[in-house]
Structure formats: structure tokens, C-alpha cells
Amino acid sequence: MRAWVVGTPAPIGTGPLDRVERPAPEPGPAQVRIDVRCCGVCRTDLHLAEGDLPPRRPGTTPGHEVVGRVGALGPGATRFAVGERVGVPWLGRTDGTCRFCRRGDENLCTAPLFTGWDLDGGYADACLVDERFAYRLPEGLADEQAAPLLCAGIIGYRALRCADVPPGGRLGIYGFGGSAHLTAQVALAQGLRVHVLTRGERARRLAGDLGVDSVGGATDAPPEPLDGAVLFAPAGELVPVALRALDRGGTLAVAGIWVSAIPALDYTADLFQERRLRSVTANTRRDGEEFLRLAVRLGVRATTTVYAMDDAPRALADLAAGRFAGAAVLHA
Numbered sequence: 001m002r003a004w005v006v007g008t009p010a011p012i013g014t015g016p017l018d019r020v021e022r023p024a025p026e027p028g029p030a031q032v033r034i035d036v037r038c039c040g041v042c043r044t045d046l047h048l049a050e051g052d053l054p055p056r057r058p059g060t061t062p063g064h065e066v067v068g069r070v071g072a073l074g075p076g077a078t079r080f081a082v083g084e085r086v087g088v089p090w091l092g093r094t095d096g097t098c099r100f101c102r103r104g105d106e107n108l109c110t111a112p113l114f115t116g117w118d119l120d121g122g123y124a125d126a127c128l129v130d131e132r133f134a135y136r137l138p139e140g141l142a143d144e145q146a147a148p149l150l151c152a153g154i155i156g157y158r159a160l161r162c163a164d165v166p167p168g169g170r171l172g173i174y175g176f177g178g179s180a181h182l183t184a185q186v187a188l189a190q191g192l193r194v195h196v197l198t199r200g201e202r203a204r205r206l207a208g209d210l211g212v213d214s215v216g217g218a219t220d221a222p223p224e225p226l227d228g229a230v231l232f233a234p235a236g237e238l239v240p241v242a243l244r245a246l247d248r249g250g251t252l253a254v255a256g257i258w259v260s261a262i263p264a265l266d267y268t269a270d271l272f273q274e275r276r277l278r279s280v281t282a283n284t285r286r287d288g289e290e291f292l293r294l295a296v297r298l299g300v301r302a303t304t305t306v307y308a309m310d311d312a313p314r315a316l317a318d319l320a321a322g323r324f325a326g327a328a329v330l331h332a
Ligand SMILES: [Zn+2]
Pocket: 094, 095, 096, 097, 098, 099, 100, 101, 102, 106, 108, 109, 110, 111
């Protein structure tokens, strides 16, 4: 089969992805092989290709928003039938035994494996998944619609909950890419007032089309104080900007796996009055199941730009340059 791998991490314009030919992987115990139909492009893939996230091992295949059909079952794999359509997400495996797993916070597992970082992901004709961590995908959801839900959607949903906005409250969204445009739809459907603050012209237009309450520049003040905010942009300089936009007692949740340097915070201006700053780390399988059900019920629609699997490097370069709004999806 053919697969993309991260050779030596480097700026995306210099071609850090290599195309390789390798045997299709054989599923081990409790694993299934997924024949990839499409794979969403997440900013984490870009961080991996460019070396913001240090590679866990050489030659990893990125991609953790994988939609495909079960092509083969490993020994003892019973959850899915061959031919069934499933989704492969970022959370590839947890140990199930550490104190965080035992208390229901498997997103904080001390020995996790992530798809497309530790484990080979979906920028390939096929990949493996531990069947316990795959999702059954609702009928009636097209492959390219389902893919962005699997990381962008699920993590955004967790981030929205972490921002702790009360019913009818005011949410700020900083940065408006794949994850944010799905999260905004959930927030609007839940009756929140949504203010989007982002620099990209295409992103602003998409936010407006989705019916958010206001759209401003990344460092503009929103038209009203915020009960909670989510920082989706990987831009540390926006942390104090977003904190200052919070009302008393508000929470800023940082959704990204990687953020550039955060400037020094001023305690009085940025944090006092019980404003909170927290990160969002991966997700639990329960978050995923909950979000997928909710997305179908609310009719959450991903705005997608489709690329051929052969064009994965171009999709990542376009993501880096903000050349599309919404989410990119690679088609096998
Ligand atoms: Zn654990």
C-alpha cells in the first residue's frame, strides 16, 4: 500500500512528507485494519510535519480523522464486522489502569498512544486501530462529513464544555478553523451568544454565514464581556487578549495541542476577578460518543475542501497559509 510519512520534520513548504510503499499492516489482537476512504487534515498533522510536536518515532504516518471500512479483523476482534464503516480518532489507546483512567479521565492517561503520532494514521491506503477506540459512524453522514468530526469536532466539543459557559451565556471563539466552525454550530444550537475573533478573511466570512452574533479581528474586543472563551488559534499572544475579554469568573479554554509562546500575564489585568485559564487535553471515548450523537441530532455540517490523498502536502500547505475555510479532507 502507499502511505505518507513524516521524514525529517521541517517547514511544510520544504516537503517534510515522503510517499512510501509498504506492506498493508496486519491487525494484531483486538485490532482491525481500516481500508481508508478519507482522512481529515488536522492542524496537529501540520505541527507533526513541521516539528512543533516532536516525532515519537521516525517515519510516522499522520492522520487521525480516518473514515474507512473494516478490511480485516485481528485475533479476538469481535466489535465490528468486515465491511462495516468506522471512524479512527486521535485517542488510539489508553492503558485503562492508571489513576486517571480509573477515575474516568482517560484523556489524561499517563501512557496513551495517539493515532498519527505514536501509531500510524490515515494518510495511507490502510491503518490499524484498536477496536475499542474506533467509532461506529451514524448512517446518513457522508464520509467527508464524518471525518472532521473525529478530532476537530470532538476536541472542540470538549473545549466548549471546558469553557463552562452557562445556558444562554456569551462565548468567545478565537481562531476559526476546522474545529471552531463545528464548535460554533453546537454553541449556537445550544442557545449561546457566539462572538468570533479571527484574522482570516475566509474564516470570518464562514463565521458570518453560520450565523454567529458577531465577527471581529483576532485582537479586537468582543462587543460584550464573555462568560467563557475557547482559543483555537495556536497563538500564545492571544491568551492575554482573550483573558481580558472575559467577564468576572469567566474561563478561557485553550484547545490546541501546541501553542506558541505566551507573553507574561499581568495578574490584575488578565486573571484577577476569578478568571480561569485552562488547557484541553485530548478527549475521552465518552466525549466522542456524546459528540457524534449530538452532531447528528443538531445537524452539524462541516464545510470541507476535498483533496486527493496524493495532494496531502498541498492540503497541509493550504492549511498553514489559511487558504481554505473550514476543514480539509483527503480522499483515498
Ligand atoms: Zn491510563
